[in-house]
Amino acid sequence: xxxxxxxxxxxxxxxxxxxxxxxxxxxxxxxxxxxxxxxxxxxxxxxxxxxxxxxxxxxxxxxxxxxxxxxxxxxxxxxxxxxxxxxxxxxxxxxxxxxxxxxxxxxxxxxxxxxxxxxxxxxxxxxxxxxxxxxxxxxxxxxxxxxxxxxxxxxxxxxxxxxxxxxxxxxxxxxxxxxxxxxxxxxxxxxxxxxxxxxxxxxxxxxxxxxxxx
Numbered sequence: 001x002x003x004x005x006x007x008x009x010x011x012x013x014x015x016x017x018x019x020x021x022x023x024x025x026x027x028x029x030x031x032x033x034x035x036x037x038x039x040x041x042x043x044x045x046x047x048x049x050x051x052x053x054x055x056x057x058x059x060x061x062x063x064x065x066x067x068x069x070x071x072x073x074x075x076x077x078x079x080x081x082x083x084x085x086x087x088x089x090x091x092x093x094x095x096x097x098x099x100x101x102x103x104x105x106x107x108x109x110x111x112x113x114x115x116x117x118x119x120x121x122x123x124x125x126x127x128x129x130x131x132x133x134x135x136x137x138x139x140x141x142x143x144x145x146x147x148x149x150x151x152x153x154x155x156x157x158x159x160x161x162x163x164x165x166x167x168x169x170x171x172x173x174x175x176x177x178x179x180x181x182x183x184x185x186x187x188x189x190x191x192x193x194x195x196x197x198x199x200x201x202x203x204x205x206x207x208x209x210x211x212x213x214x
Contacts, residue, residue: 013211014193015169016116019141020154020178021123024197025103026096026135030054030088033095037087046084057085062122064151093130102200104137106207106214111140113213119144120163120176122153142167154178155186175210177203 022028034043047054052074061070067089075082088095110117119141123131125148132138145163147153154160164171172191178184179197188194195206207214 014175015173016118016142016167016175017110017207017212018118018120018163018167018174018176018187018192019107020176020180020183020197021119021121021131021138021144023100023179024177025100025107025119025137026131027098027100028095029097030058030095032097033091033093034084034087036091036094038084042084043087046081049081052078052081054088058088058124059122059153061124061126062147063153064125064148067124067126089127092127093134096130096134099135099137100200103197103203106200106203107137107140109214110207110212115212116167116169117141118163118167118174119146120154120159121145122147124148154180154183157186157190160187160190160192175207175212 019025031040031043031047034046038046046052057070057074061067071082071085071089074085107117117140119138121144123146125146128146128148138144143166145159145166147159150159150162152159160171164174167174170191175193175195176184176187177195177197178187181196184194184196193210195203197203204214
C-alpha cells in the first residue's frame with residue numbers, strides 16, 4: 001500500500017484518534033494469568049525462556065489463530081511449557097489488571113469534546129469478549145478493529161486500512177497511538193500521525209500540540 005498524503009481539518013487538526021488498547025488503555029500483564037495456573041516463579045521462567053517466545057506465540061492468535069491449535073502445538077513441541085501455555089488462556093481475565101493511568105481520562109476528554117475515536121488492537125478473537133465486559137470506557141469508542149476477528153494484525157498495513165474504512169476517513173486524518181515502535185512506524189508510513197506511547201503526560205502534550213482538546 002502506498003503512503004497517503006497527510007490531510008487534516010482546515011485548521012490542521014487531525015479529525016480523530018485511533019488507539020491501541022493493550023498497555024495504552026488497558027494494563028495487560030500476562031504473567032498474572034500464567035501465575036494463577038503455575039505459580040509466579042514458573043510464570044516468570046516461562047516468559048523469560050530461551051526456547052519459547054511467548055509474544056510470538058500470542059501474536060499467532062492475535063492474527064486469527066485458535067487457542068486449541070496453539071496449545072496442542074506447544075504440547076507436541078514444548079511439552080514442558082504446556083501447562084504454562086494453557087494457564088494463560090484459562091486465567092486470561094487476570095492479565096487485564098486495570099486501566100493504564102491517565103490515558104482513559106484522555107479518551108473521556110476527547111469523547112466529551114466530540115472527537116471521533118476508534119480502537120485498533122492486536123487481540124485474540126476468542127479472548128476479546130473479556131475486554132468490553134471488564135472495561136466500560138470502551139463503549140466511548142466509535143468502533144474497535146480486533147485483529148483476531150479480522151485475521152490480520154499490526155504492523156500489517158492491511159489492518160490499518162480496515163480501521164480507515166470503518167472510520168470513513170483517510171488515514172492521514174487520524175492520530176494513531178501505540179506502545180510498540182514497529183506499529184507506530186507502520187502507521188506513519190501510511191500517512192497517519194503516529195505517536196509512540198510512554199505515559200499519559202507526554203500523550204496529552206502531543207495531542208494538544210496537534211490541536212486536539214485534551
